[in-house]
Amino acid sequence: xxxxxxxxxxxxxxxxxxxxxxxxxxxxxxxxxxxxxxxxxxxxxxxxxxxxxxxxxxxxxxxxxxxxxxxxxxxxxxxxxxxxxxxxxxxxxxxxxxxxxxxxxxxxxxxxxxxxxxxxxxxxxxxxxxxxxxxxxxxxxxxxxxxxxxxxxxxxxxxxxxxxxxxxxxxxxxxxx
Amino acid sequence: xxxxxxxxxxxxxxxxxxxxxxxxxxxxxxxxxxxxxxxxxxxxxxxxxxxxxxxxxxxxxxxxxxxxxxxxxxxxxxxxxxxxxxxxxxxxxxxxxxxxxxxxxxxxxxxxxxxxxxxxxxxxxxxxxxxxxxxxxxxxxxxxxxxxxxxxxxxxxxxxxxxxxxxxxxxxxxxxxxxxxxxxxxxxxxxxxxxxxxxxxxxxxxx
Numbered sequence: 001x002x003x004x005x006x007x008x009x010x011x012x013x014x015x016x017x018x019x020x021x022x023x024x025x026x027x028x029x030x031x032x033x034x035x036x037x038x039x040x041x042x043x044x045x046x047x048x049x050x051x052x053x054x055x056x057x058x059x060x061x062x063x064x065x066x067x068x069x070x071x072x073x074x075x076x077x078x079x080x081x082x083x084x085x086x087x088x089x090x091x092x093x094x095x096x097x098x099x100x101x102x103x104x105x106x107x108x109x110x111x112x113x114x115x116x117x118x119x120x121x122x123x124x125x126x127x128x129x130x131x132x133x134x135x136x137x138x139x140x141x142x143x144x145x146x147x148x149x150x151x152x153x154x155x156x157x158x159x160x161x162x163x164x165x166x167x168x169x170x171x172x173x174x175x176x177x
Numbered sequence: 178x179x180x181x182x183x184x185x186x187x188x189x190x191x192x193x194x195x196x197x198x199x200x201x202x203x204x205x206x207x208x209x210x211x212x213x214x215x216x217x218x219x220x221x222x223x224x225x226x227x228x229x230x231x232x233x234x235x236x237x238x239x240x241x242x243x244x245x246x247x248x249x250x251x252x253x254x255x256x257x258x259x260x261x262x263x264x265x266x267x268x269x270x271x272x273x274x275x276x277x278x279x280x281x282x283x284x285x286x287x288x289x290x291x292x293x294x295x296x297x298x299x300x301x302x303x304x305x306x307x308x309x310x311x312x313x314x315x316x317x318x319x320x321x322x323x324x325x326x327x328x329x330x331x332x333x334x335x336x337x338x339x340x341x342x343x344x345x346x347x348x349x350x351x352x353x354x355x356x357x358x359x360x361x362x363x364x365x366x367x368x369x370x371x372x373x374x375x376x377x378x379x380x381x382x383x384x
Contacts, residue, residue, distance in 0.1 A: 028246035032239050044360050044377045048328055066252035074212055074247060081208040081240050083376045086296075116190040116197075123194075129225035135232045138191035149245070150228055151217045168187075 013063055014050045021046055021073050038080075045076035122171035130164030137161055195235070206230060206237060208244075215244035216251070295323075295363050295375035305381035308351060312361065313344045317373055320365035324372070327351075327359040327382065335359055335382070339366070356383040 022043050026036040049072040050064060123131055136146045147157040206227065213219055214227050231237045296315040300306055312325060325345050327336040336351050336359075360377035367373060 024247065024250055028243050028250075031246050032242035034239060034243060040379075041376050044328075044379075048360070048362065048377065051328075070247075070251045074244070077243065077247065078208040078212055079374070079376070081211075081243075085205075113190060113193060115186060116193040119187060119190045120194050127225075128222065128229045132225050132228045132232060135191070135229070138188050139232075140188060148249075151224070 010051075010054055014047065014054065017050060017064060017069055018043065018047045021069060025073060025077070038084075041083075042073075042076045042080045045079065046073050049076060118172055118175040119168075122168055122175060125171050126164055126167050130160050130167060133157065133160040134164040134168055137165065208240065211237070211241050212244050212248075215241060215248040217248075294373045295365050297361065297363060297375050297378050300380065302378050303380070305356070305383055306347060307383045308347050308349050310347045311344055312347065312363075314363045314375065316343050317365035317367075319367060320373070321368055322366040324364045324366065326362045326364070327380070328362060328377070330358045330360075351382070352384050353382055354384065356381055358382075 022039075025039050025042055025046075029036050029039045046069075050069070053064065053068070053072070054061065123134065126134060132150060133146060136149060141149065143154065143157050143161065146152070146161065147154055150157065152160070210219075210227070211231070214224065214231070219227060231241045294317050298313040298315060300310065300312070306312075314323070317323075322339050322341050323343065324337065324339045329335050335353070335357070336347075338345065359380050359382045361380050362377050363375045364372040365374075
């Protein structure tokens with residue numbers, strides 16, 4: 001009886017936690033360009049992890065610290081990413097289809113424009129941190145977004161972007177000679 | 178060409194480079210490493226080197242963005258006063274580790290599936306199963322046993338058993354009052370005592 005009451009309390013507490021995590025997980029997936037439906041297994045995995053942590057004879061608590069819930073969520077996402085990679089690798093395609101696809105691709109793939117070729121070579125000449133700043137700039141991200149993406153300070157971001165773009169221009173000029 | 182049109186031309190050229198890179202086999206950074214990167218746990222210059230690898234691969238970039246968004250909302254630990262840190266260090270020096278060891282069973286450990294080498298074979302996702310249905314999964318090299326769990330939609334374990342075989346027939350004792358949704362999970366027990374887990378697969382379980 002006491003055990004039933006405890007499980008009822010646990011169930012309500014865990015569902016409430018899972019609902020909060022679900023919103024965060026689906027919104028992160030959406031922002032990363034993933035199908036939010038792909039996150040169903042992650043959410044169920046988080047739920048199972050929380051039950052395993054709390055539904056034990058030596059465990060009296062019904063709530064979990066937010067840091068634990070975060071770790072369980074990241075752990076479930078990491079497992080999801082690994083599964084996704086494995087599934088991609090396991091996707092078997094008949095060899096004839098691969099051959100046909102490669103032939104068609106070779107015929108259809110446009111050659112890179114000369115500027116893109118030169119840009120690729122110029123980017124390869126930059127140091128990794130400047131290249132990261134320049135790549136993000138070329139992807140259309142502003143300085144604030146670059147700082148958020150990299151974890152750099154605003155000053156460091158500004159500096160690397162300025163120097164990276166200068167290096168890039170110089171490298172492209174040399175390419176043009 | 179002015180600055181703006183120059184930038185637009187470079188961005189278009191970069192888009193072409195990305196298209197070309199998309200067709201190539203991407204680099205393989207472990208998801209744990211991506212998570213550490215997203216959580217700011219990797220210092221320069223390794224940080225920039227890894228971000229450069231991430232930016233060159235569309236799939237890695239997507240995975241990194243997912244982990245980064247989660248990390249941005251992670252709970253912050255309250256700042257700890259310096260005197261407290263000093264006292265804690267001294268405690269460690271005089272053997273407080275023993276105390277931690279004594280408390281260890283009460284600590285919460287994140288249940289982590291270290292890999293996804295357990296591949297479920299049949300029944301397919303969303304199949305409705307009942308007593309007598311055979312569940313089958315692939316062998317995991319080195320596994321000493323397999324734990325099969327059917328977990329209800331509320332997260333409670335409806336059925337749990339351990340076998341050495343890679344198949345299991347649902348027993349007569351498993352008869353729910355009405356059809357319920359469950360997640361089927363198989364964990365392979367490895368010699369070191371750790372488990373490798375499958376992805377949960379949704380099934381219907383009918384009386």
